[in-house]
Amino acid sequence: MATDASVGPTKTAQSNNAQIDEGNSSNRINDNEVLVLSPGVALNLGRDALFIPERLTTKPNRSCLCGSSVSTGTPNSIPYYNILWAEISEDRSWLLIDYAHEDKPHHLVVRNLKVAIPAAPAGPEDQVSPWIELLLDRSYGTSVRRKRAWVLVNPHAGPGGADKIWEKQVKPIFEAARMPMTIVRTTYSGEAVDLAQVLDIDQYDIAIPCSGDGLPHEVFNGLGKRPDARRALSKIAVCHIPCGSGNAMSCNLYGTHRPTLAALAIIKGVPTRLDLVSVTQGDRRTLSFLSQALGVIADLDLGTEHMRWMGAARFTVGFLTLVMQKKTYPCDIAVKVEIEHKEHVKKHYRERVTQGSASESEVGDEQSENGKGNVPEASASGPADNLDDLGLPPLKYGTVMDKLPEGWELVPHENLGSFYCGNMAYMAPDANFFSAALANDGLMDLVTTDGDVSPLKSIGLQLAVDSGEFFDSPLVTYRKVSAYRIIPRNTGKGGYISIDGEAIPFEPFQAEIHQGLGLTLSKRGTFEAPGPLNWDKVTNSERLMA
Numbered sequence: 001m002a003t004d005a006s007v008g009p010t011k012t013a014q015s016n017n018a019q020i021d022e023g024n025s026s027n028r029i030n031d032n033e034v035l036v037l038s039p040g041v042a043l044n045l046g047r048d049a050l051f052i053p054e055r056l057t058t059k060p061n062r063s064c065l066c067g068s069s070v071s072t073g074t075p076n077s078i079p080y081y082n083i084l085w086a087e088i089s090e091d092r093s094w095l096l097i098d099y100a101h102e103d104k105p106h107h108l109v110v111r112n113l114k115v116a117i118p119a120a121p122a123g124p125e126d127q128v129s130p131w132i133e134l135l136l137d138r139s140y141g142t143s144v145r146r147k148r149a150w151v152l153v154n155p156h157a158g159p160g161g162a163d164k165i166w167e168k169q170v171k172p173i174f175e176a177a178r179m180p181m182t183i184v185r186t187t188y189s190g191e192a193v194d195l196a197q198v199l200d201i202d203q204y205d206i207a208i209p210c211s212g213d214g215l216p217h218e219v220f221n222g223l224g225k226r227p228d229a230r231r232a233l234s235k236i237a238v239c240h241i242p243c244g245s246g247n248a249m250s251c252n253l254y255g256t257h258r259p260t261l262a263a264l265a266i267i268k269g270v271p272t273r274l275d276l277v278s279v280t281q282g283d284r285r286t287l288s289f290l291s292q293a294l295g296v297i298a299d300l301d302l303g304t305e306h307m308r309w310m311g312a313a314r315f316t317v318g319f320l321t322l323v324m325q326k327k328t329y330p331c332d333i334a335v336k337v338e339i340e341h342k343e344h345v346k347k348h349y350r351e352r353v354t355q356g357s358a359s360e361s362e363v364g365d366e367q368s369e370n371g372k373g374n375v376p377e378a379s380a381s382g383p384a385d386n387l388d389d390l391g392l393p394p395l396k397y398g399t400v401m402d403k404l405p406e407g408w409e410l411v412p413h414e415n416l417g418s419f420y421c422g423n424m425a426y427m428a429p430d431a432n433f434f435s436a437a438l439a440n441d442g443l444m445d446l447v448t449t450d451g452d453v454s455p456l457k458s459i460g461l462q463l464a465v466d467s468g469e470f471f472d473s474p475l476v477t478y479r480k481v482s483a484y485r486i487i488p489r490n491t492g493k494g495g496y497i498s499i500d501g502e503a504i505p506f507e508p509f510q511a512e513i514h515q516g517l518g519l520t521l522s523k524r525g526t527f528e529a530p531g532p533l534n535w536d537k538v539t540n541s542e543r544l545m546a
């Protein structure tokens with residue numbers, strides 16, 4: 001997994017072309033890249049990392065690098081990705097550099113360098129300030145420095161412990177990156193919706209729920225309820241510190257479900273437009289950023305809550321119970337299909353990935369099999385300043401209460417096992433269900449399976465999710481769609497429908513996608529999930545756990 005592998009200081013001095021001859025300025029490769037603060041203390045800006053003299057030391061807390069040669073086995077380079085901040089101390093006699101250090105696998109702590117700046121006739125700013133600027137430039141690239149964060153901590157998220165994760169692990173990293181923060185601890189279910197609805201969006205750049213996927217869902221919906229919804233959704237980047245049990249959002253955007261690695265990915269993250277889905281049921285309209293499910297998956301997610309005491313085993317027990325019953329969920333479904341066949345889905349994915357994420361926001365006609373393409377929402381791609389009075393985009397296909405849109409056909413599905421529609425790839429660290437999902441292609445990935453298959457086949461299909469063979473399984477129908485309506489039968493008997501993991505009534509609902517309506521930060525402008533093209537032998541869970 002890219003994130004996990006790229007953090008932590010490295011010892012790859014040989015990858016740095018510049019050879020530092022400490023104290024001998026005549027050997028400098030490039031004057032503005034090497035900062036010689038005293039004999040033996042030269043700091044060099046390499047291609048991918050900051051190089052410090054090996055004999056200098058760092059300690060877990062602010063440590064003095066004033067020319068003494070105490071070595072504690074400190075690596076002699078710090079990847080730019082890990083550098084959080086650099087500045088001159090208030091009394092102007094120290095250069096301070098804060099960085100994230102991987103003290104144990106998948107866990108970062110803040111480390112500091114403190115290097116004496118000798119008094120010089122010209123004053124330290126002359127050399128040090130421009131060097132710091134260069135260092136921060138390389139460390140942040142296109143990512144905005146000191147992002148103003150609105151942090152929400154759900155003390156009841158997942159297995160608990162969000163408070164501690166925030167205070168002990170994550171907050172120190174954001175503080176070291178000098179991020180201005182407002183921190184709110186949620187006190188009731190739905191509070192994040194209420195707060196996001198009245199948030200002063202000009203005071204913040206990003207929202208950071210420390211939670212499961214439930215709180216990001218609430219933040220998107222709170223922003224979506226505002227009279228200036230489009231401006232709010234395109235201005236505030238909704239991020240995620242994983243504190244729940246699934247943590248799909250973090251897995252997709254940062255390639256990790258580890259809180260400190262996600263924190264660093266947010267600090268260095270790049271703005272990424274995110275498709276959002278409107279779900280209508282009765283007279284309610286809800287935004288979904290992750291998934292909608294009816295059938296086995298929804299039953300597993302929501303119908304096994306009473307077995308939470310079992311931990312992750314509840315899913316296995318629940319799943320085996322359902323497949324032994326060969327449970328089916330008869331429905332009538334109408335789908336606005338954009339890409340029908342798996343090979344075409346792969347082609348679409350390949351083209352998007354090779355074009356790069358920047359072009360993902362434009363959905364071209366060539367992607368659509370029906371030749372009509374998928375028209376991007378003008379609102380979502382326009383500048384935030386023009387969107388002041390605009391609420392959510394109008395619904396192209398109306399609501400589930402309206403008559404079926406022209407050209408749609410309700411098809412009976414007597415044997416449906418699972419209807420699962422995804423906007424992101426990972427649904428949990430070991431569950432890359434929607435391997436062809438893209439952040440802003442304006443399309444949802446729809447997976448349907450039959451319920452009347454043998455238990456053995458069902459179990460094999462479940463295992464295929466982790467091994468990466470799910471997409472290609474003949475038991476799986478995988479399509480790219482832009483809208484659908486689903487009408488479950490037997491609604492009187494009750495059942496489960498999950499929207500981003502949250503339950504809604506077991507009644508008909510309709511969904512349509514808005515291309516790039518939301519904003520988030522991702523590591524590279526795209527999802528950190530392996531696509532359906534080049535599966536290697538590493539399973540998805542191994543990839544995230546590695």
Ligand SMILES: Nc1ncnc2c1ncn2[C@@H]1O[C@H](COP(=O)(O)OP(=O)(O)OP(=O)(O)O)[C@@H](O)[C@H]1O
Nearest residue numbers: 157158186187188189190211212213214244245246
């Ligand atoms: N203080 C609180 N008390 C009760 N519920 C809360 C509180 N704060 C938030 N919630 C609610 O908890 C729900 C779940 O939130 P979240 O996704 O953060 O955790 P989770 O569902 O436990 O995560 P996961 O499903 O991954 O285990 C949300 O609907 C949210 O409104």
